[in-house]
Amino acid sequence: LSLDTVREFLTREEDTVVFGLIERAKHPRNTPAYDPGYLAGGGHGHDASFAEMFVRESEAVQAKEGRYQSLQEIPFFPFRVPFTLAPPYNFTTELYSAAALVNVNDAIWSMYFNELLPLLAKNGDDGNYAATVSSDLVCLQALSRRINYGRYVAEVKFIGDQQNYTTLIRNKDTDALMKLLTSEAQEDVVKRRVQKKAMVFGQNVTLDGPVETGNSNSSQTSFKVDPSLVYKLYDKWVIPLTKQVEVEYLLHRLD
Numbered sequence: 001l002s003l004d005t006v007r008e009f010l011t012r013e014e015d016t017v018v019f020g021l022i023e024r025a026k027h028p029r030n031t032p033a034y035d036p037g038y039l040a041g042g043g044h045g046h047d048a049s050f051a052e053m054f055v056r057e058s059e060a061v062q063a064k065e066g067r068y069q070s071l072q073e074i075p076f077f078p079f080r081v082p083f084t085l086a087p088p089y090n091f092t093t094e095l096y097s098a099a100a101l102v103n104v105n106d107a108i109w110s111m112y113f114n115e116l117l118p119l120l121a122k123n124g125d126d127g128n129y130a131a132t133v134s135s136d137l138v139c140l141q142a143l144s145r146r147i148n149y150g151r152y153v154a155e156v157k158f159i160g161d162q163q164n165y166t167t168l169i170r171n172k173d174t175d176a177l178m179k180l181l182t183s184e185a186q187e188d189v190v191k192r193r194v195q196k197k198a199m200v201f202g203q204n205v206t207l208d209g210p211v212e213t214g215n216s217n218s219s220q221t222s223f224k225v226d227p228s229l230v231y232k233l234y235d236k237w238v239i240p241l242t243k244q245v246e247v248e249y250l251l252h253r254l255d
């Protein structure tokens, strides 16, 4: 692992995040899918929403097939995932074991449903709840993988500057750790690149005329997901949460 390779991983995850958002934006809000009362009303004794049930049950299936054998993947319902049926695969473990399970999935969950989704999906209800929450799962998994990858970034940074990090970790100096791991120039690159990806991946492709670039002066250019929303997603939530993961990982790096 090096700073370049971990940044390459984050860059490739951007594509997954943007494509996921484009797919979710195809569906309307479909609020009943998020309402625990909707299922309870069906009299089946469920206390969770369709969305929660879908994520929980999908994670259980994926756990059996070994998804969470890889430390890159962290479930949202860790206490509900059954043992894997997959034969052991020798995943390399670059992470420090006492800090390897640090994650902010709870914060990602509430950010996604309470903050992002209302901005991403258009109002409406077409009844296609399973397809809708299945695209939510893809978004949640992509965001979780990207944000919790902060563990790997932190490991690289720690190894590259052990002396300074060790002092700050011993002093539990969260603010100084945050400052040391921050690169504002890099954050700016990331935010502008994801905004551009939303333009490139989310344009309407037709056979007539040139490929729309999004920065032409045609005001008709419309994108499947608002590029400024993707910028905002990274600026307000993805990068700050990644940094939170980095700090929490570092705080356990000497345990």
Ligand SMILES: O=C(O)C(=O)C[C@]1(C(=O)O)C=C[C@@H](O)C=C1
Pocket: 007, 010, 153, 181, 182, 183, 184, 186, 187, 190, 238, 239, 240, 242, 243
């Ligand atoms: O690339 C890094 O150095 C990271 O730590 C990742 C990241 C990000 O989330 O994109 C987070 C903190 C840095 O300030 C810059 C970027």
